Amino acid sequence: xxxxxxxxxxxxxxxxxxxxxxxxxxxxxxxxxxxxxxxxxxxxxxxxxxxxxxxxxxxxxxxxxxxxxxxxxxxxxxxxxxxxxxxxxxxxxxxxxxxxxxxxxxxxxxxxxxxxxxxxxxxxxxxxxxxxxxxxxxxxxxxxxxxxxxxxxxxxxxxxxxxxxxxxxxxxxxxxxxxxxxxxxxxxxxxxxxxxxxxxxxxxxxxxxxxxxxxxxxxxxxxxxxxxxxxxxxxxxxxxxxxxxxxxxxxxxxxxxxxxxxxxxxxxxxxxxxxxxxxxxxxxxxxxxxxxxxxxxxxxxxxxxxxxxxxxx
Amino acid sequence: xxxxxxxxxxxxxxxxxxxxxxxxxxxxxxxxxxxxxxxxxxxxxxxxxxxxxxxxxxxxxxxxxxxxxxxxxxxxxxxxxxxxxxxxxxxxxxxxxxxxxxxxxxxxxxxxxxxxxxxxxxxxxxxxxxxxxxxxxxxxxxxxxxxxxxxxxxxxxxxxxxxxxxxxxxxxxxxxxxxxxxxxxxxxxxxxxxxxxxxxxxxxxxxxxxxxxxxxxxxxxxxxxxxxxxxxxxx
Numbered sequence: 001x002x003x004x005x006x007x008x009x010x011x012x013x014x015x016x017x018x019x020x021x022x023x024x025x026x027x028x029x030x031x032x033x034x035x036x037x038x039x040x041x042x043x044x045x046x047x048x049x050x051x052x053x054x055x056x057x058x059x060x061x062x063x064x065x066x067x068x069x070x071x072x073x074x075x076x077x078x079x080x081x082x083x084x085x086x087x088x089x090x091x092x093x094x095x096x097x098x099x100x101x102x103x104x105x106x107x108x109x110x111x112x113x114x115x116x117x118x119x120x121x122x123x124x125x126x127x128x129x130x131x132x133x134x135x136x137x138x139x140x141x142x143x144x145x146x147x148x149x150x151x152x153x154x155x156x157x158x159x160x161x162x163x164x165x166x167x168x169x170x171x172x173x174x175x176x177x178x179x180x181x182x183x184x185x186x187x188x189x190x191x192x193x194x195x196x197x198x199x200x201x202x203x204x205x206x207x208x209x210x211x212x213x214x215x216x217x218x219x220x221x222x223x224x225x226x227x228x229x230x231x232x233x234x235x236x237x238x239x240x241x242x243x244x245x246x247x248x249x250x251x252x253x254x255x256x257x258x259x260x261x262x263x264x265x266x267x268x269x270x271x272x273x274x275x276x277x278x279x280x281x282x283x284x285x286x287x288x289x290x291x292x293x294x295x296x297x298x299x300x301x302x303x304x305x306x307x308x309x310x311x312x313x
Numbered sequence: 314x315x316x317x318x319x320x321x322x323x324x325x326x327x328x329x330x331x332x333x334x335x336x337x338x339x340x341x342x343x344x345x346x347x348x349x350x351x352x353x354x355x356x357x358x359x360x361x362x363x364x365x366x367x368x369x370x371x372x373x374x375x376x377x378x379x380x381x382x383x384x385x386x387x388x389x390x391x392x393x394x395x396x397x398x399x400x401x402x403x404x405x406x407x408x409x410x411x412x413x414x415x416x417x418x419x420x421x422x423x424x425x426x427x428x429x430x431x432x433x434x435x436x437x438x439x440x441x442x443x444x445x446x447x448x449x450x451x452x453x454x455x456x457x458x459x460x461x462x463x464x465x466x467x468x469x470x471x472x473x474x475x476x477x478x479x480x481x482x483x484x485x486x487x488x489x490x491x492x493x494x495x496x497x498x499x500x501x502x503x504x505x506x507x508x509x510x511x512x513x514x515x516x517x518x519x520x521x522x523x524x525x526x527x528x529x530x531x532x533x534x535x536x537x538x539x540x541x542x543x544x545x546x547x548x
Contacts, residue, residue, distance in 0.1 A: 049398040053547040074400040081398075085391030089331060090323075101319040102399040146395070 001027050001062045001076065001153035001184050003048060008057035010043050010208075017043045019208040020057070025201075027153075030180035032199035033188035036312050040208040041188040042082050045156050048186075049079045061154060075104065078152035082159055082188075084143040088132030092123055092142055095131060096149060103150035117145040121175070137168040144175065155179065157187040161194060173198045192304050202304075206312040219307055228306070229271040229280060231287075232296035235264075239292065244269070251286050253277045266295055316401040320409025321416070328379070328417050337379060341421045344371055349428045359436040364428060365446045365516050369509055372418075372450075372457055373482055379417055380461025381474040383410045384543075388469035403543045407536050410462055411455075418454040422447060442518035449515030452528035453508055457482050459535025466542040482508075 003025040010018040018040045025031045033041050046052040048059055050070040059066040059073075066073045087095055096114045105113055118127055121141040126134055131142060140160065147155060160176065161169045176185060177198050189195060195202050196216055204212040212219055233244065241259055244267060248257035253274045261268040273279040280299060287294045300306075328334040345364050352363035387393040396406055432438050457478075464478035465471075488507035492500050504510050511524040 046394075051394055051398050051546070071400045071402065074398055077398070079395075079398050081391060081394045083391055085395060087327075087392055088390070089327060094326075098319065098323050099395075099399075102316065102396075102401060104316075104400055 002060075003154060003184060003186065004060040004063075005044070005048070006058050006060075008044065008047065008059065009055050010040075010047060010052065011055050017208050018047070018054070021205070021208070021210045022057075023203055023210060023213060025184055025186055027184050028181065029201060030176065030185040030187070030199045032195035032202045033186060033205065034190065034192070034195055034202055034308065035188075035205040036190060039205045039312070041205060042158055044205070045079075045158050045186070045188060048156060049077055050074055075150070076153050078147035078150065078155045080143045080147045080155075080157045080160055082162075084140055086131045086139060086142060086146075089130060091130050092118075092127045092134075095142065096145060099146040100149045105150050113149055113151065117149055120148070121145040122171075136163050137165065140164055140168070140172060144172070148179070153183055155183050155185045155187075157185065159189055160187055161189070161191070169194075192308055196304060204308060204311055211311040212307065216304060220304065228300050229273065229283065230296070230298050230300055231269040231271065231283070231294065233267050233269060233287070234293035234295055235266055236292060239290075241267070244292075247286065247290055247292075248283070251279060251282050253279050253282070314405075316405040317409040317412065320401075320406055321413045324383070324410055324413035325416055328413070333379065333382075334417055334420075337375060337417070338421045338424070341371060341375065342424055345425055345428075349425075353432075353435075359432050359438070361429060361432065361438075361443050361446065364425060365450070368422075368450055369453065369486065369512060372454060373479065373486060375421075376418065376454060376457035376461050376482065377464075377475045377478040380414050380458050380478065381465050381471045383414060383462045384466040384539075385469050385471045385474045388466075389471075397543070397546075404536070404540050407462070407466075407539045407543065411458060411532075411536055411539075414458045414462065415451070415455055418458065419451055422450060439518070442516065445518050445520050446516040448520065449512045449524075452515070452525075453512050456485075456508055456528055456531045456535070459532045459539070460485075463535050463539045463542065466539045 005024070006022045008018055008021050009016065021040075021044070033044070035041050043052065047054050048061070048066065050066050050073055053067060061073045061076055064072050064076075087098075090098070093114065096117060097110060100110045100113055118124055121144055123138065123141055123145060126138050131139060134142065140163075144157075144160065147157070155176075157176065161172050164172060173194065176187065179185060180198070180200075187194075187198070199216070201215050202212065202219060203210055214222070239247075241262070245257050245259065248254060248269060248271060254271055255274055256272045258270050259267050260270050271279070271283065278299075280297065284294065284297065345367060348363045348367045349361075352358055352360070384393065387396060397403065429438065429443055460481050461474070461478040464481070465474040467477070468474050485506065485508045488503045489510040490507075492503060495503055505527070511527050514521060515524050
């Protein structure tokens with residue numbers, strides 16, 4: 001079961017929320033849809049679920065066109081919307097029965113699939129309570145349970161762990177990972193650790209554009225070499241900010257130096273060096289020879305966080 | 314159809330798990346009961362007329378009150394997104410919600426049958442006109458509910474839905490009561506649009522196809538409008 005998105009565009013009035021994006025999610029893959037708030041993640045997901053209609057482009061879910069056969073596509077998709085909307089005045093069991101009936105689960109297997117979901121999502125303790133009385137973690141599990149009640153091949157989860165405590169987050173991630181073995185899962189998030197912990201692949205989206213697409217490893221590899229060096233230098237009346245920068249940038253292979261913070265007695269400087277060259281020694285020598293006092297020096301490897309910030313700001 | 318039934322059952326149940334249905338039924342019975350008994354004991358007349366005269370006024374407020382939450386609440390809480398991404402058609406959803414609200418409205422009428430029974434014990438009763446008046450009330454509720462759920466589908470604010478549907482229903486109801494101020498060529502048209510005109514004709518005991526067509530086509534148009542309003546998310 002795969003999702004194939006081609007040249008998808010969506011306008012809200014004159015504002016273009018999604019700009020001509022294309023990607024593919026294969027069976028058994030867990031794809032993280034990463035981007036800052038308002039990047040177009042939810043809009044894209046809503047279009048895949050057929051809740052919204054794209055202005056341009058096509059979406060194929062297992063080779064079925066989502067615009068031409070919305071009902072067919074919806075049968076295959078389990079969807080957890082953003083904010084996890086639920087009927088607060090229904091109790092858990094009634095709600096799951098309702099969801100199962102609407103998902104056209106055959107009548108004779110409704111009871112079984114509700115039972116199964118209660119077990120998988122750990123809802124046994126609260127199954128007779130009203131949803132409105134549940135804690136956020138349980139509500140999230142109810143949301144997941146309704147999304148999976150009809151055993152869909154494709155799961156679309158819009159920020160599945162938002163608002164959960166760390167223990168619950170780990171549990172939900174584990175659940176998603178287990179599910180991902182048989183299903184095609186696409187989850188959106190703006191939490192980077194989530195992607196690293198659960199996803200096989202990341203699609204980073206910004207301002208409606210896909211800016212990166214690949215496994216977390218390959219993304220990290222392609223951005224590596226762009227090492228950034230972090231310095232703390234003691235303030236000295238002899239040197240002004242401009243002088244400091246010019247000294248730093250005069251070092252061979254240093255592309256750019258930037259003062260990132262300036263407090264009472266020290267400057268913090270970030271230095272970007274040419275790919276693949278270690279400039280730490282040169283920097284140290286230069287600092288000593290210019291009679292400055294070095295308080296701190298360390299080299300940072302490009303983390304997914306840096307890649308994300310670089311691509312989306 | 315099966316999906317409409319699922320939604321119908323869920324919606325009807327939710328009226329009865331919250332206090333809504335009980336409050337509506339109790340208040341409805343108190344008001345109609347007052348008019349029934351005062352007419353019976355003070356005026357000493359054996360008739361359902363007093364009840365059937367007052368119910369259209371009660372419906373003016375009651376129907377917006379029971380239909381205002383149908384879509385507004387789902388829009389506000391976001392559950393509409395869950396509903397609209399299930400493998401069911403938009404029209405199934407509209408139909409399910411319409412029928413459940415109509416069922417609640419009809420259920421509030423059921424206890425008033427006690428009035429008819431007590432009248433029967435006191436003297437002769439014209440069952441024909443009473444039954445057709447009940448049919449007329451259900452049809453009138455139907456067209457008002459159509460307006461109510463359409464208004465509800467337009468906004469996520471229940472108060473706005475209430476006021477809008479009340480105003481439209483009020484205008485529809487009043488149309489045959491302002492005819493003296495209206496230029497002559499428009500009179501028959503306005504009279505035909507008026508919901509009360511058709512109700513009073515049915516309540517007399519004559520179920521005319523003209524009146525049936527008015528109510529049924531009105532309901533169909535409003536349901537289609539509601540469906541279109543749901544689809545407007547895609548525009």
